[in-house]
Amino acid sequence: xxxxxxxxxxxxxxxxxxxxxxxxxxxxxxxxxxxxxxxxxxxxxxxxxxxxxxxxxxxxxxxxxxxxxxxxxxxxxxxxxxxxxxxxxxxxxxxxxxxxxxxxxxxxxxxxxxxxxxxxxxxxxxxxxxxxxxxxxxxxxxxxxxxxxxxxxxxxxxxxxxxx
Amino acid sequence: xxxxxxxxxxxxxxxxxxxxxxxxxxxxxxxxxxxxxxxxxxxxxxxxxxxxxxxxxxxxxxxxxxxxxxxxxxxxxxxxxxxxxxxxxxxxxxxxxxxxxxxxxxxxxxxxxxxxxxxxxxxxxxxxxxxxxxxxxxxxxxxxxxxxxxxxxxxxxxxxxxxx
DNA sequence: TAATTAGGTAGCGATTCGCAACTAGATTGC
DNA sequence: GCAATCTAGTTGCGAATCGCTACCTAATTA
Numbered sequence: 001x002x003x004x005x006x007x008x009x010x011x012x013x014x015x016x017x018x019x020x021x022x023x024x025x026x027x028x029x030x031x032x033x034x035x036x037x038x039x040x041x042x043x044x045x046x047x048x049x050x051x052x053x054x055x056x057x058x059x060x061x062x063x064x065x066x067x068x069x070x071x072x073x074x075x076x077x078x079x080x081x082x083x084x085x086x087x088x089x090x091x092x093x094x095x096x097x098x099x100x101x102x103x104x105x106x107x108x109x110x111x112x113x114x115x116x117x118x119x120x121x122x123x124x125x126x127x128x129x130x131x132x133x134x135x136x137x138x139x140x141x142x143x144x145x146x147x148x149x150x151x152x153x154x155x156x157x158x159x160x161x162x163x164x
Numbered sequence: 165x166x167x168x169x170x171x172x173x174x175x176x177x178x179x180x181x182x183x184x185x186x187x188x189x190x191x192x193x194x195x196x197x198x199x200x201x202x203x204x205x206x207x208x209x210x211x212x213x214x215x216x217x218x219x220x221x222x223x224x225x226x227x228x229x230x231x232x233x234x235x236x237x238x239x240x241x242x243x244x245x246x247x248x249x250x251x252x253x254x255x256x257x258x259x260x261x262x263x264x265x266x267x268x269x270x271x272x273x274x275x276x277x278x279x280x281x282x283x284x285x286x287x288x289x290x291x292x293x294x295x296x297x298x299x300x301x302x303x304x305x306x307x308x309x310x311x312x313x314x315x316x317x318x319x320x321x322x323x324x325x326x327x328x
Numbered sequence: 329t330a331a332t333t334a335g336g337t338a339g340c341g342a343t344t345c346g347c348a349a350c351t352a353g354a355t356t357g358c
Numbered sequence: 359g360c361a362a363t364c365t366a367g368t369t370g371c372g373a374a375t376c377g378c379t380a381c382c383t384a385a386t387t388a
Binding site for chain 2: 035036037066087089090091092093094096097098100101104105110112113114115116117118119120121122123124125126127128129130131132133134135137139140141142143144145146147149150151
């Protein structure tokens with residue numbers, strides 16, 4: 001049933017393994033490439049091993065959604081630069097969370113390259129869900145609520161005003 | 165170029181909007197259903213509007229990957245229960261992060277239902293990337309490092325031992 | 329025992345996939 | 359300044375996957 005995800009990439013990064021389980025992978029993988037400093041068509045193509053027409057299609061889609069920005073290189077007008085927009089960069093927590101999940105549950109080993117704190121070069125912490133005041137929440141601390149059941153903003157607004 | 169993602173779901177949850185941009189959606193959407201308390205084939209089918217053969221295929225895949233567990237209902241032997249495993253539940257931060265991204269950048273409105281802290285029914289915080297000691301890290305605080313460049317465990321092990 | 333319900337399969341046309349070959353514009357080598 | 363090369367695609371093709379509808383089987387209810 002599998003359609004042949006490349007094994008050579010699975011070894012380096014858990015993301016393909018995570019997406020093998022989760023479904024479509026190229027958009028996420030292109031995004032990972034962007035986060036890791038890839039900027040040009042040929043870089044993505046050779047790094048990811050994606051078919052050229054699919055890559056062109058996905059890049060166009062990502063640009064269309066405002067996740068990547070497309071602009072000609074000033075120094076070499078054959079080249080096109082693809083860069084993350086703020087919107088694209090905002091997918092970092094999602095990316096990191098998915099990658100960490102793949103590390104923990106699929107590959108079992110840390111992916112490379114590792115995302116580290118620039119200050120001390122230590123790997124970032126596991127991405128978690130937290131309460132409004134920063135406590136880590138786990139399964140039994142969480143609840144799904146309809147909008148009208150959410151604690152209303154009386155106290156929240158009071159705090160915000162107090163902080164200003 | 166779009167293949168017709170249902171609009172009626174986009175209104176309720178930002179995840180379809182996020183996945184409209186990100187690619188494959190059914191596995192994530194089934195997972196969201198699981199997080200929100202769906203357990204049976206027909207529930208997923210009518211809630212998500214997914215084709216039956218695709219749903220059967222995706223459920224089998226998720227079960228095969230150990231994300232969902234499949235077991236016959238003891239009280240009604242026609243029914244099959246699909247439940248999140250620990251591995252499946254571990255995708256919560258990814259789900260929440262992707263959903264929050266969709267809320268912020270695609271739909272612009274909070275999704276329903278809302279994930280809240282059971283203690284005070286306030287919505288969970290935005291999922292962020294943090295340092296090992298919990299500081300929120302942003303773009304300029306982060307670095308991609310090769311495994312050999314990661315701060316080695318001399319001090320880390322020392323701390324761990326000190327804590328024991 | 330007949331009708332209904334739950335969880336699938338089977339068949340179909342349309343779309344998308346990956347692969348390979350080709351193209352167009354810019355640049356470099358000689 | 360002309361040929362070779364390099365970048366970023368597009369095109370054509372067969373294979374796989376998609377969504378839709380209809381059908382099927384086992385268990386339950388009337």
